[in-house]
Amino acid sequence: MSYGAWIMLTGSLVGVSCGIIGCFLILRKMAMLADAISHTVLLGIVLAYLVSHSLEGIYMLIGAGIIGLLTAFLVQVLHSSGVQSDAAIGVVFTSLFAFGVILLSAFAGKVHLDVNHALMGEITFIPWNTLTIGGVDLGPSAVWMLGIVLIINLILIFLFYKEIKISSFDPAMATAIGIPVMFIHYLLMSMVSITTVASFDSVGAILVVAMLIVPGATAYLLTDKLLVMLLISAVIGVLSAIGGYYAALVWNISISGSMASIAGLIFATAFILSPRHGLLSKLLARKSIISERT
Amino acid sequence: MKMNPIQVSNLTVAYDRKPVLQEVTFQMPEGKLIGVVGPNGAGKSTLIKAILGLIPTASGSVEIYGKAYRTQRKLVGYVPQRGSVDWDFPTNALDVVLMGRYGHIGWFRRPGKKDTAIAMQALDKVGMKEYAGRQISQLSGGQQQRVFLARALAQDATVYFMDEPFVGVDAATEKAIISLLNELKAQGKTVLVVHHDLQTVKEYFDWTLLLNKRKIALGPTEEVFTVDHLQKTYGGRLAFLDTQVSPSYVVQP
Numbered sequence: 230m231s232y233g234a235w236i237m238l239t240g241s242l243v244g245v246s247c248g249i250i251g252c253f254l255i256l257r258k259m260a261m262l263a264d265a266i267s268h269t270v271l272l273g274i275v276l277a278y279l280v281s282h283s284l285e286g287i288y289m290l291i292g293a294g295i296i297g298l299l300t301a302f303l304v305q306v307l308h309s310s311g312v313q314s315d316a317a318i319g320v321v322f323t324s325l326f327a328f329g330v331i332l333l334s335a336f337a338g339k340v341h342l343d344v345n346h347a348l349m350g351e352i353t354f355i356p357w358n359t360l361t362i363g364g365v366d367l368g369p370s371a372v373w374m375l376g377i378v379l380i381i382n383l384i385l386i387f388l389f390y391k392e393i394k395i396s397s398f399d400p401a402m403a404t405a406i407g408i409p410v411m412f413i414h415y416l417l418m419s420m421v422s423i424t425t426v427a428s429f430d431s432v433g434a435i436l437v438v439a440m441l442i443v444p445g446a447t448a449y450l451l452t453d454k455l456l457v458m459l460l461i462s463a464v465i466g467v468l469s470a471i472g473g474y475y476a477a478l479v480w481n482i483s484i485s486g487s488m489a490s491i492a493g494l495i496f497a498t499a500f501i502l503s504p505r506h507g508l509l510s511k512l513l514a515r516k517s518i519i520s521e522r523t
Numbered sequence: 524m525k526m527n528p529i530q531v532s533n534l535t536v537a538y539d540r541k542p543v544l545q546e547v548t549f550q551m552p553e554g555k556l557i558g559v560v561g562p563n564g565a566g567k568s569t570l571i572k573a574i575l576g577l578i579p580t581a582s583g584s585v586e587i588y589g590k591a592y593r594t595q596r597k598l599v600g601y602v603p604q605r606g607s608v609d610w611d612f613p614t615n616a617l618d619v620v621l622m623g624r625y626g627h628i629g630w631f632r633r634p635g636k637k638d639t640a641i642a643m644q645a646l647d648k649v650g651m652k653e654y655a656g657r658q659i660s661q662l663s664g665g666q667q668q669r670v671f672l673a674r675a676l677a678q679d680a681t682v683y684f685m686d687e688p689f690v691g692v693d694a695a696t697e698k699a700i701i702s703l704l705n706e707l708k709a710q711g712k713t714v715l716v717v718h719h720d721l722q723t724v725k726e727y728f729d730w731t732l733l734l735n736k737r738k739i740a741l742g743p744t745e746e747v748f749t750v751d752h753l754q755k756t757y758g759g760r761l762a763f764l765d766t767q768v769s770p771s772y773v774v775q776p
């Protein structure tokens with residue numbers, strides 16, 4: 230595969246994984262928590278490195294999974310003891326992230342990561358960092374990691390679809406009929422954590438947030454069906470990745486930045502043109518009401 | 524021995540140490556429509572949530588047909604307050620009603636043909652069959668309430684808990700709900716309904732529980748629903764109550 234194709238594949242895998250998870254974050258009004266987790270997993274990555282002395286994907290995923298859950302758990306604890314949820318998120322987010330940054334700078338010599346890289350990602354180098362087993366070049370390791378995470382996410386969503394759906398729509402009813410709503414919450418937060426880590430190298434923490442929130446928010450404007458929302462969101466993730474790559478080529482700008490900008494552009498278009506929720510249809514509806522009256 | 528459908532003993536619930544329900548004890552008879560009446564903030568919703576295990580209790584116990592709620596979930600149907608969910612959620616009426624089947628379906632399985640048939644039948648019973656495919660945000664308040672009722676019917680329960688099902692619904696829906704409640708009663712089911720409209724209490728409910736943090740009174744409505752008890756329940760706010768309550772006394776034979 231060509232250099233450009235690998236980059237587009239990497240971006241698309243990020244787009245699909247984040248796009249699907251993002252829908253549930255939007256519906257559960259948890260965008261802020263995802264934002265927090267996407268930053269605190271940095272601590273997980275550094276700790277995983279300090280413990281395992283390796284930068285292998287599996288250690289990163291486990292480290293991030295643990296810290297992601299810890300983030301969600303601490304927010305829950307603070308919230309249930311009376312702290313407002315946005316303040317709880319702010320406190321946990323900044324302290325864990327700051328701790329990660331301190332560790333990172335203290336051991337900077339030994340860790341190949343740097344803060345800038347973690348925040349902004351470096352998708353340009355992805356195709357050269359390949360996975361070789363027994364002398365066979367299997368393609369970029371980021372693609373493997375993202376592929377595996379996507380499959381894990383899809384399996385979990387498939388298995389727990391109805392539980393995720395009811396606990397997102399009506400958590401009280403879900404609890405009453407015996408669905409472990411907290412387990413589902415932490416399951417989703419684990420998915421956010423591993424998705425973020427897998428996407429770190431390519432798009433970085435800040436753009437992971439864009440990919441987590443923007444496609445889902447766009448899809449929400451365009452459909453009334455949960456399943457369709459998941460599909461549209463995934464497609465928007467892919468379109469942003471491919472469109473972003475070509476835009477970056479043409480204007481010679483940051484690839485990951487350009488991917489997030491395309492996602493933003495698609496959102497803006499949907500926001501104006503969406504048949505039911507869009508600005509335009511609302512304006513037209515208002516006009517027709519006024520003209521009916523006169 | 525015949526067991527009580529709902530047995531609550533010494534139930535105390537507090538939010539942040541502020542007690543909301545104190546030492547509430549009662550037994551509900553089987554096969555009756557029971558109204559739960561009390562002022563705003565009296566703990567009516569809290570009572571239902573505590574019975575269903577949705578919030579932690581400080582002390583006391585709850586039994587459904589003699590056993591802990593946890594083991595009796597399939598016997599219980601729940602209609603939450605309509606405002607407790609986001610009606611912009613991307614789903615349609617049938618889908619919401621199908622959620623009533625989730626407790627019966629179990630892990631890793633999808634609702635099947637049988638569940639869909641039960642859900643459609645429930646929608647039919649509340650007069651919402653034609654709206655099965657309608658996005659829930661496109662329904663009126665009364666229609667949304669009917670969907671919630673249909674979901675509870677799909678739960679195929681023996682004991683029902685309904686939180687203010689009559690709030691914000693049109694007259695037609697109110698009639699539909701009350702005839703549905705009577706149908707459930709005719710099938711021997713027990714239905715506990717949080718209700719705020721004092722004028723209709725006598726007309727709608729066999730039994731009444733008057734609640735204000737504590738149990739004020741419980742029993743057959745004609746015995747319990749007295750000015751004296753209402754005064755205890757509503758305290759100083761009874762001045763306007765007199766005018767609300769007396770008309771129903773007048774029409775009462």
Ligand SMILES: Nc1ncnc2c1ncn2[C@@H]1O[C@H](COP(=O)(O)OP(=O)(O)O)[C@@H](O)[C@H]1O
Pocket residue numbers: 538539543561562563564565566567568569570
């Ligand atoms: N989640 C909560 N946290 C703190 N206080 C609450 C919560 N829910 C209800 N309350 C308080 O508990 C009291 C009883 O509430 P509720 O059971 O909803 O009353 P009702 O349904 O009778 O109007 C009220 O004073 C209310 O402010």
Ligand SMILES: [Mg+2]
Pocket residue numbers: 567568569604
């Ligand atoms: Mg209430």
